[in-house]
Amino acid sequence: MNKKNNNHISVLRLFFTGLFLVILAISSYGQSVADIQNIKVDELSDAQLEQLIKRAESSGMTEQQLEAMARERGMPATEVAKLRQRINKLRRTGKDTQSNTSTSKEVEGREWIQSEEEFAEEEIEFTEEEEKIFGFKLFRNKNLNFTPNLNIPTPQNYILGAGDQLLIDIYGASQFEYDLNINSDGLVFIPNVGPVNLSGLTVEAATSRLSRSLGSIYSGLGGSSPNTFMKLRVGNIRSIQVSLVGEVFSPGSYTLSSFASVFNALYAAGGIKPDGSFRNIRVYRNSKMIAELDIYDFLVNGNQSSNVRLEYNDVILIPPVEKRVEITGPVRREGFFEMKNDENLKDLIKFSGGFSSKAYSNSGTVFRTTDNEFKVENIESQNFENFVPKDGDKFIFGELLDRFENRVQVSGALLRSGTYALEEGMGVKDLIQKAGGLRADAFMNRAALYRTREDFSLEMVTVNISEIVMGNEEDISLKREDVLYIPSIYDLREEFYVIIGGEINRPGSYAFAEQMSVSDLVFRAGGLKESATSSQIEIARRVKDDVSGKLAEIIHIDIDKDLKILGEDKNFVLMPFDNVIVRRSSGFQRSRFVSVEGEVLFPGEFAIAHANERISDLLRRAGGLNQFAYPKGATLIRRNEFFEGPSEEEIKSTNLTEVKRNLQRIKRDTTEAEKILLNRIDQKIEEKGGGISNKSGGLLIDDFKKETIEDLVSDNDSLPQEVVKTQDMIGIDLVSIINNPGSPFDLIIQEGDVLSIPKLLQTVRMRGEVLFPTTARYEESNGFKSYISRAGGFTDKSRKKRSYVVYANGDVRRTSGFLFFKVYPKIEPGSEIIIPSKKDKEPLSIQGWLAITTTLTTLVLVINQLNQ
Known part of the structure; x- marks a missing residue:
């Protein structure tokens, strides 16, 4: 159950x-x-x-x-x-x-997919021949697919067929909608009306027939005053099948939209092959040719009236090309063109886009074949319309000659230099008038006329411009390609300038002007610096026509702060190439600063008061040492030649920028005076940053030292890399300096020095080739070896003889030897023991051992021989 x-x-x-x-x-x-x-x-x-x-x-x-x-x-x-x-x-x-x-076919290694939004294809590489065939790329271009637009009202001449969906709207006094499909027999079945044959009718004819058929139901559709109306629309467009045969990349049958044209079919088939005809494309319908398409008519004239709409079972035949010729030279489109039997050379030139502006169009050359060989023919322009191309012809056209038949040129001191047309009887005077006349600086005594001879060699004709212009000499007739050059008086002399340097705001070279004084030049160069002296301004003047050995004439003048020349030199004027040097005032000194850090009462930055100020003076100004100071560990840090400090101009620019920033911080509207000051500061900052900075600190000898050290480092990689440091640590004996101010231990301080005084140090550090590098507590009773023992002792690679100690103040002491004894440096608080390593020795090679063995054997034989 x-x-x-x-x-x-x-x-x-x-x-x-x-x-x-x-x-x-x-x-x-x-x-x-x-x-x-x-x-x-x-x-x-x-x-x-x-x-x-x-x-x-x-x-x-x-x-x-x-x-x-x-x-x-x-x-x-x-x-x-x-x-x-x-x-x-x-x-x-x-x-x-x-x-x-859609049609998907593998055509010559690429995939064609015809759809609404994309046309996927691999990038096509064309052969040289394909590149030259006019129209070949048309149907192989993914950006031009000729897809019919279906988002438009159905054309009234559209022919209906089986598969079309008809949407009939009845509106007005009566309203109804019909959704009908034309069956395979070409009929649509209308309820209460019966079948209506619409196959083969245009939309316009079908509308008329349906209106009559529906009139039996809707009486308002007919009569002189209808009150009911009908609208026919085509909804679902049917698909059709067409065949493409002949010279296309992928012949076969294709299912396309019933809106498709011949171009759509050609594109779906991958385009026409290189040997296919672009001008005799035939469309067959029911075994009868209904159209012959010439693609050149579309490419040249934009006319596609022969691009007929296809119907079911149409056949498109692309025959082989019958006549193709080539045209090269200065035409708009070079390449291969297909020609019909009734077309001539003029038509070919039209297909190629016509001649370019550089073409010589009066004649051309054609290379063509005979029954046995090639031959050349020349064609004059009047015969272009009568010359019929032959298959395989190659037409070549030349360019215009690179020459002028009536050109003359004029250059130099004229108002309008340039190129002019040579007119009959034109002379030099006429050419000058055409060029607007001479400039005031023209050199009148001599000009050059360059002339091209018949053999293309150059000839120069000397011309006296002043005499020709005044009419005292016969004018020179010009010839084709003559070039007249009239120099300026300034072209025939060295360009004049003067130079100013030293304590000036904008040193450099300036254009010379007649009656220019030293004051004028100083004014042009932005005025004197605050550091400049107004006396003993030096002018170095060139010496001419002096064989005594004198190199320059030195002139001294005085000016005041208002740029007025003082004394007997008030009428002194500059000459070309004068070099003006403004000296620095002997009493001017720029502020220089040093620093004290560490265990003093008043650490910080201090200005150097005197040129001979020493460490003891600086320490006194800092309040002296405090109770935590360790004077034996004091160090002086000093800049070396690698330090690149800011120049005076850069310091001024930085200070002005700070002034501007502080002015802009004011929480109120700036006054007129402050606005003018800000504008003036901006101009000064821009000038300071314009590349006019002086050498950034130091003496010239420092630069030579720096270059020498850099060259040594580049040539010898084994040199210590510390040479690139910008500061050095100088070991000083601060105890001796305090006890004996002004002694040789008491160094004179320099700009940028830093006096560093540490706290009392209580450790000793061991580094290098020791077993356990470490830091130990300082004990006065312990010596060098005791501290090495605390680090585990020496390693096998240690170079004991080369060991050294770096003291807290920067001094260095190395191990010395006496007979068979080593004298190790004394250890003080803050010391650092350095044990260097031995160099790695390369093992002796087999060849080395053989050489030693051979030498010893030879030596033994020699000794044995001597004994005998």
């Missing part, structure tokens, strides 16, 4: 499962193309959307047509956009299937 119940339950489960699957199938089928306006795209799964696309494809619709039908059926624009996005997403992930209206 239980077994029977179990079987009964199993049967019920199978029944309900099957029923569920049937309901699911019906539900899935409900997402049909006809009900697309009711679909919610967000509720569709990818599988349901894929099924919808497949149904559309089975009806002959592309994805574009599916969207158009959804829009026609009343689907909201937002849902249409979502549908497009979902379809594109499916296409990218590779889940959708390719529609029947």
Whole structure:
């Protein structure tokens, strides 16, 4: 009994499962193309959307047509956009299937996919011949696919056929909508009317026939005063199948939209082969040729009236090319062109875009074949229209000669130098007048006329300009390609300038002017610096015509702060190439600073008061040592030649920038005086940054030292790299300095010095070739070896003889030797013991051992021989 119940339950489960699957199938089928306006795209799964696309494809619709039908059926624009996005997403992930209206073929190693939004293809590399064939790239260009636009009203001349969907709207006194499909017999069945044959009719004719047929139902459609109206629209466009044969890359049958034209078919087939005809493309319908297409008419004239719309079972034939010629030279489009039998050379020039501006169009040359060989013919321009090209002809046109038949040129001291047309009887005077006349600085006594002879050699004719202009000499007749050069008086002399340097705001070279004084030049150079002396301004003047050995004439003058020349030199004027030098005032000194850090009462920055100020003076100004100071560890840090400090100009620029910043911090509107001051500061800062800075500190000898050390380092990598430091640590004996101020231990301080005084140090550090580098507490009773023992002792690589101690003040003491004894340096608080390592020795090679053995053997033999 239980077994029977179990079987009964199993049967019920199978029944309900099957029923569920049937309901699911019906539900899935409900997402049909006809009900697309009711679909919610967000509720569709990818599988349901894929099924919808497949149904559309089975009806002959592309994805574009599916969207158009959804829009026609009343689907909201937002849902249409979502549908497009979902379809594109499916296409990218590779889940959708390719529609029947698309054609996918492998053509010459690339994939052609004709769809609404993309045309995927690999980049095509054309051969040299293909590049030159006019029109070859037209159907192999992914940016020009000729896809028909379906988002337009159906043309009235569109011919209906089986598979077309007709949407008939009745409006006015009566309202109704019909959704009809033309069946395979060309009929549509209208309820209460019956079948109506529409196949082969245009939309316009079908509208008229349907209006008459529906008139039996809607009486308001007819009569002189109709009150009911009808609108016929084509919804789902049918697909058609056409065949392409002949010289195309991928001949065969293609399923296309019924809106497709011949160009669409050619593009779907991958384009025409290099040997195919572009001008005799034939379209056959029902075994009769209905059109002959010339692509050149589209490429040259933009006319595609012969690009007929295709119908089901049409055949497109692309025959081989019959006549192709080549044209090269200065034409707009060089290459190969297909010619018809009734076309001439003038037509070929038209196809090539015509001649360029540099072309010599009076004649051309053609290379053509005979029955046995090649031959050359020349064609004059008057025969272009009568010359009929032959297959294989190559036409070559030349360029204009690179010469002028009537050119003369004039340059130099004229108002309008340039190129002018040579007129009959023109002379030098006429050319000068055409050039606007002479400038006031023209050199009148002599000019040069460069003339080209018949053999293309140059001839120079001397011209006296002043005599010709005044009429005292006969004018010189000009010839083609003559070049007249009239120099300026300044072209014939060295350019004059003067130089000013020293304590001036803008040193440099300036243009010389007549009657220029030293005051004028100082004014032009921005005035004197604060550091300049107004007396003993030196002028170095060139010496001419002096064979005594004198090199320059030195002149001294005095000026005041108002730039007035004092004394007897008030009428002194400068001469070309004078060099003015403004000296620095002997009493001017720039502030220089040093620093004291560490254990003093008043650490910080101090200005150097006197040129001979010493460490003891600086220490006294800092308040002396405090109770924590360790004077034996004091160090003086001093800049070396590698230190690149700011120049005076850079220091001034920095200070002015700080002044400007502080002015701008004021929490109120700036006054007129402050605005003027800010503008003046900006100008000064810009000038200081303009590359006029003096040498940035130090003496010239420091630069030579620096260059010498850098050269040594570059030539010898074994030199210590510490030489590139910009500061050195000088060991000083501060105890002796305090006890004996002014003694040799008491160094004179320099700008940038830092006196560093540490606290009392209580440690000793061991570094280098010791077993355990460490830092130990200082004990006065311990010596060098005791501290080495605290570090574990020497290593096998240690160079004991080379060990040394660096003291806290920077002094260094090395280990010395006496006979067989080593004298190690004394250890003080803060010392650092350095144990260097031995150099690694390379093992003796086999060749070395053989050489030693050979030498010893030879020596033994020699000694033995001597003993005998």
